[in-house]
Amino acid sequence: MPVGLDVGTMNLVAARQNGDETEISRLRDAFLDLPMTSKKLLKLSGTDFVEREEELLIIGDAAMEMANMFGREARRPLSKGLVSSQDMDALEVVGYMIQTLLGEPQTEDEICYYSIPAAPIDNLDRDVIYHKRLFERVITDCGYDPVAGNEAMAIIFSECADEDFSGIAISFGSGMTNIALANLSVECMTFSVEIGGDWIDKGAGQSVGRTGAQMCSIKEQGIDLLDPQGREQEALSFYYKELIEYAINAVSKEFKRRQMQMTITKPLPLVVSGGTSQAGNFLAFFEQVLEKKKKRLPFEISEVRQAADPLNAVAQGLLIQALQEDD
Amino acid sequence: MSFFADIFFVEVREDGLVSLSVRANQNRVDEFVLSWSDIAPALDDAPLPGWMGSSRFSLKRCDQFGQLRIAGSEKSSVYRFSRHEIDKLHAQLYALQDQVDAEAQLADQQTVVSPVHESRKAEPVVSQPVDVDALVGQLSIMMQQQMERLRKDLGAMKAVETVKIIEKAVPVEVEVPVMVEPEPDPFSPSGIFIPSRLGQGLEGTVHKKQTTTNSALGAAEKLRKLKEKK
Numbered sequence: 221m222p223v224g225l226d227v228g229t230m231n232l233v234a235a236r237q238n239g240d241e242t243e244i245s246r247l248r249d250a251f252l253d254l255p256m257t258s259k260k261l262l263k264l265s266g267t268d269f270v271e272r273e274e275e276l277l278i279i280g281d282a283a284m285e286m287a288n289m290f291g292r293e294a295r296r297p298l299s300k301g302l303v304s305s306q307d308m309d310a311l312e313v314v315g316y317m318i319q320t321l322l323g324e325p326q327t328e329d330e331i332c333y334y335s336i337p338a339a340p341i342d343n344l345d346r347d348v349i350y351h352k353r354l355f356e357r358v359i360t361d362c363g364y365d366p367v368a369g370n371e372a373m374a375i376i377f378s379e380c381a382d383e384d385f386s387g388i389a390i391s392f393g394s395g396m397t398n399i400a401l402a403n404l405s406v407e408c409m410t411f412s413v414e415i416g417g418d419w420i421d422k423g424a425g426q427s428v429g430r431t432g433a434q435m436c437s438i439k440e441q442g443i444d445l446l447d448p449q450g451r452e453q454e455a456l457s458f459y460y461k462e463l464i465e466y467a468i469n470a471v472s473k474e475f476k477r478r479q480m481q482m483t484i485t486k487p488l489p490l491v492v493s494g495g496t497s498q499a500g501n502f503l504a505f506f507e508q509v510l511e512k513k514k515k516r517l518p519f520e521i522s523e524v525r526q527a528a529d530p531l532n533a534v535a536q537g538l539l540i541q542a543l544q545e546d547d
Numbered sequence: 548m549s550f551f552a553d554i555f556f557v558e559v560r561e562d563g564l565v566s567l568s569v570r571a572n573q574n575r576v577d578e579f580v581l582s583w584s585d586i587a588p589a590l591d592d593a594p595l596p597g598w599m600g601s602s603r604f605s606l607k608r609c610d611q612f613g614q615l616r617i618a619g620s621e622k623s624s625v626y627r628f629s630r631h632e633i634d635k636l637h638a639q640l641y642a643l644q645d646q647v648d649a650e651a652q653l654a655d656q657q658t659v660v661s662p663v664h665e666s667r668k669a670e671p672v673v674s675q676p677v678d679v680d681a682l683v684g685q686l687s688i689m690m691q692q693q694m695e696r697l698r699k700d701l702g703a704m705k706a707v708e709t710v711k712i713i714e715k716a717v718p719v720e721v722e723v724p725v726m727v728e729p730e731p732d733p734f735s736p737s738g739i740f741i742p743s744r745l746g747q748g749l750e751g752t753v754h755k756k757q758t759t760t761n762s763a764l765g766a767a768e769k770l771r772k773l774k775e776k777k
Contacts, residue, residue: 224763241759270751279753315745320753358745381766384773405773529760536763543767544774 222331222545223322223364224538226371227355229298229395229418230495232314234321235535242539244532245321250294251313252283270316279317293433300414301337301395302351315358325363331545332364333538335371337398340414341474367545370410372400374537379491379527387489388521390467391534392496394418397467401475401488409478413470415463417496423462424455445505460499464509472516487520493527493534502526554628555636559646569615569626577624579617583647590641608633 226233234245254262254269254276262269262276267286270277278286287294297303297310297317304310322332336352352368359366375389385405391398394417401409421432421439428451430438438452448457492506499505503526510524527533556568565586567579581604589600598605598616607614613633615626628636 235760235763237763240762240764242761242763244758244760246756246758247753268752268754270749270753272749277749277751280755282754312745312749316749317753321755361745377770378763378766381769385770404777405770532758532760536760539763540767540770543763544771 221326222333222539222542224374224535224540224542225318225322225332225334225359226374226532226534226538227298227318227335228371228393228495228534229296229301229416230393231531232317232321233532233535235532235539237539237543242536244535246531247279247317247321248281248284249298249314249317250280250283250287250296251310252278252287252290252292252294253309254278254286254290272312277313279313279320287433293431298395300346300418301340301393301398301412301416302346302348303354311354315361318355318358319362322359322362322364329365330363331367331542332359332362333367333369333374333542333545334359335374335534335538336368337371337393337396338400338410338412340396340412341470343414346414367542369538369541370398370400370407371534372398372410372412373402373407374534374541375491375493375527376400376402376537377405377540378533378537379493379525380489383489386486387491388471389491389493390471392416392463392467392492392494394495397463397494397496399467399471399474401471401484403484408484409474411470411474413467415466416494420456420459420463420496424452424459427455427458428452439499442500444500446501446508456499457505460502460505461509463496464506465513468510468513468517472513472518475518484519487522489523489525490521491525491527493530495531497526497530554632555639557636557639557643559643563647565640565643565647567617569617569624571626579619581617583644586640587644590637590644606633606637608637 221237224235226235228249230249232247232249236243236245256274256276258276259269262278267278267282268280270279283294295310295313297307297314303314334355336348336355339347356366356368371393372389372391375391376385376387379389380387380402386403387401389398389400389402396412396414396416398412399410400407417436417439418432421435424430425432425435430452435452435456439456443453443456445457445460448454490510492503497503497506503524507524510521514521529536554570558566560566560580563583565581565583567581569577569579571577585601585603587601589604589606591599594606594608596609598607598614600606600616603618605616607616608630611630613628613630615628615633615636617624
């Protein structure tokens with residue numbers, strides 16, 4: 221059976237169809253390197269680890285938890301949505317993570333649709349070629365047949381089946397925000413902007429004298445964007461608003477720039493997804509911001525909704541595409 | 548046209564006096580010669596509001612701007628600059644303190660009754676008139692010479708090629724190895740190094756979270772039907 225793999229800055233998610241259910245495996249895209257002397261402590265605490273030459277690696281959610289314990293910051297193989305060619309250390313770990321998530325292929329030439337972001341429109345120096353080719357190779361090395369799929373388009377496939385796969389998807393990720401506009405399953409416009417959840421954490425953190433990791437933790441403990449409590453949460457809500465405005469403005473600007481190539485005749489649903497959209501009351505907050513910007517959008521929006529499962533929507537959308545290849 | 552980059556220029560002269568040039572505007576520089584005893588009272592790291600200094604040389608420093616007043620025998624000159632520039636002048640004068648030696652102190656006693664005040668105007672650079680026709684003529688001659696040289700080189704290269712062909716025409720039995728061009732690797736765009744077997748050497752255990760979610764089969768079926776319609 222084919223598999224869908226979401227390669228995100230914060231999470232790696234694999235989706236595989238098993239009978240009537242879709243099985244999801246998720247691994248936090250983070251790791252922590254520790255000296256060999258920590259082995260006993262890790263064994264005592266029951267923490268999973270991986271050995272590499274003269275060091276130990278804690279991978280996934282445990283890395284984030286242990287980082288706090290050791291007063292360190294967990295390392296992230298991806299930055300702003302893309303992998304860095306310079307950090308070979310991190311590349312090796314991300315390779316291992318994908319190998320762990322995918323496991324052995326169950327059939328020969330098993331297809332794996334993996335997500336890639338669109339090139340950011342606000343940083344023309346960054347492209348996605350290296351990122352795309354690197355994961356293509358990692359997945360090939362795992363014994364799968366890799367096919368790259370756009371991250372935001374995957375959300376259209378998982379969330380807009382009732383609208384014949386027409387709509388606008390905004391994937392508020394950790395490293396970047398990806399946007400796609402599709403009509404009858406055909407990709408009309410995809411692009412990304414280089415800000416996302418990490419940008420919110422960093423900016424809000426700087427404003428109130430906290431680190432990005434601390435703000436991320438505050439965010440994940442639960443925040444109500446419509447009723448922020450305290451300075452930290454208020455700073456986070458300011459940055460959320462800024463990010464949403466930036467994304468909506470980018471949609472409007474890009475659509476106008478490319479409008480010669482497409483015609484939208486009916487109102488489209490707008491789906492928000494991604495880990496950053498999991499904050500409390502995100503949808504209502506998004507609608508508030510959108511209301512003020514709606515007039516500027518060059519097309520009509522029929523409905524604004526959140527993906528049913530924002531963390532797994534991309535992997536599921538990729539699986540839907542992969543299942544087409546399997547027929 | 549000349550351009551004065553710095554607003555102030557200060558130096559200690561051989562006679563121990565301090566020469567201060569002030570850029571009044573882009574067309575004028577005022578020069579003053581002052582004794583150290585005139586300047587010293589104006590130097591203070593923690594200035595008080597209002598004018599500070601001697602009757603001949605004083606500074607006034609406010610939040611946003613600063614002023615410099617230099618009194619001559621007949622008239623006084625007052626300049627207004629940004630606070631930053633006045634602070635820079637203060638620092639430059641402060642740095643001169645060490646250079647003012649005993650000889651300067653002596654000269655100080657003799658002092659100048661009134662500061663020498665001289666203004667100089669920036670003089671535009673007088674350029675030679677350019678004879679455009681002559682320049683164009685020279686350039687075309689140079690181009691012709693260059694073209695001629697290239698033609699000669701090309702002729703020589705063709706001659707060598709002809710000799711090579713004649714040499715090749717001599718029948719010699721040689722075993723020519725068949726060179727097969729390697730097929731371009733679509734996974735490796737030229738100029739990009741992509742490592743392989745990443746993470747294959749690592750061993751250990753990693754905990755991954757596993758859940759189930761809504762089936763993807765329904766949407767996959769709808770997508771298949773839509774594609775069939777098309």
